[in-house]
Amino acid sequence: MVNKSQIRKFVDINVERQLVREYLLKETERAGFGGLHFERAFEGTSMCTKITLKAERVGMVIGRKGKIINELQRRIREDFNLENPKLQVEEIGDPSLNAQVMASKLASALERGWYFRRAGHSTVLNIMESGARGVLIVLNGKVTGGRHRTQKFTAGHIKYCGETALEHMEIGFATAVKKLGTIGCTVAIMRAGAKLPHEIELRARHEVGLEPIVIPAITSKDIVEEELDEEQADAVLERLEEVASEAEFTDSTEDTDAVDVSESETEEVAEEADAEVEAEAEVEAEVEAEAEVEAEAEADDAQESESAAEEAVEETEAEAESEEAAEAEVESDAAESSDDAEQEDES
Secondary structure: OHHHHHHHHHHHHHHHHHHHHHHHHHHOOOOOEEEEEEEEEEEOOEEEEEEEEEEOOHHHHHOHHHHHHHHHHHHHHHHOOOOOEEEEEEEOOOHHHOHHHHHHHHHHHHHOOOOHHHHHHHHHHHHHHOOOOEEEEEEEEOOOOOOOEEEEEEEEOOOOOHHHHHHHEEEEEEEEEOOOOEEEEEEEEEOOOOOOOOOOOOOOOHHHOOOOOOOOOOOHHHOOOOOOOHHHHHHHHHHHHHHHHHHHHHHHHHHHHHHHHHHHHHHHHHHHHHHHHHHHHHHHHHHHHHHHHHHHHHHHHHHHHHHHHHHHHHHHHHHHHHHHHHHHHHHHHHHHHHHHHHHHHHO
16 A cells, blocks of 8 residues: 555656646746746755756846746746745757657648748758757647648657657647648757767867876896796706797698699699690681681572672673674564565556
């Protein structure tokens, strides 16, 4: 039961804070509401709840001689179940980097008749020009026509989930009320100067205040000479000879391996050269065969052309002979006809 009551207590506190946020958003919307920050602190000997209101135009929240802010604090104390609330106002440094302010401006632009694409792209441009690393704008509702649709505008670097999104992304929401229906405007901004986990910067030791690493030099004082007995000296010499023999053996094996590798490489190179020579010879043989075939074809074509020329000459001669014979017949017929005509005249 104790755990349940504690959970219920935390839930009730968060519900009251959300109701306070909605109330202050409604009352200070024209002043450029930019968010709330709740903090429990001690004031003297009593516990209080500090409410920090971020606004674009602080004067409209405070009012003349603090009239508006005192009225807001009185209403919060009477209407909401918070422990000794204290309302404070803080001015926003750069409104273009505040997600709630930009969401409210986007909703106001849509209500005043701006086309949704123009409003979305201009909001993205203003945010990115102010130095943000990334921005995501989502419009949900009856943007155009009678059907519900979703339109997104993105630019820069965006994180959608995880601890990185919770730490570096700031989210604001506003509602635009139009004749066709309501449009939800969500603006998520990655803050300027946000350092992502994968971005690592290496610095020199002197830049972070560390002394440079100094490698100590070996001097003659560090060398200690020891006197050895004959047995110890013999043992050391034997060990040195073993090490030298092992080194020679490893060098010789490496040389033999290198020689084998070089021989195998030379054999491969020679085989490749022979293969290239054979391929070139085959290509030359094919070229020669093709040349012979072409020469034979040309010779046959030449013979055929000569025979055709001879036949044409023979045909022309035969035609000339036939024409001469026809002319001779015509002349003989003409002579006979002339003779007959003379005989008839004489008779």
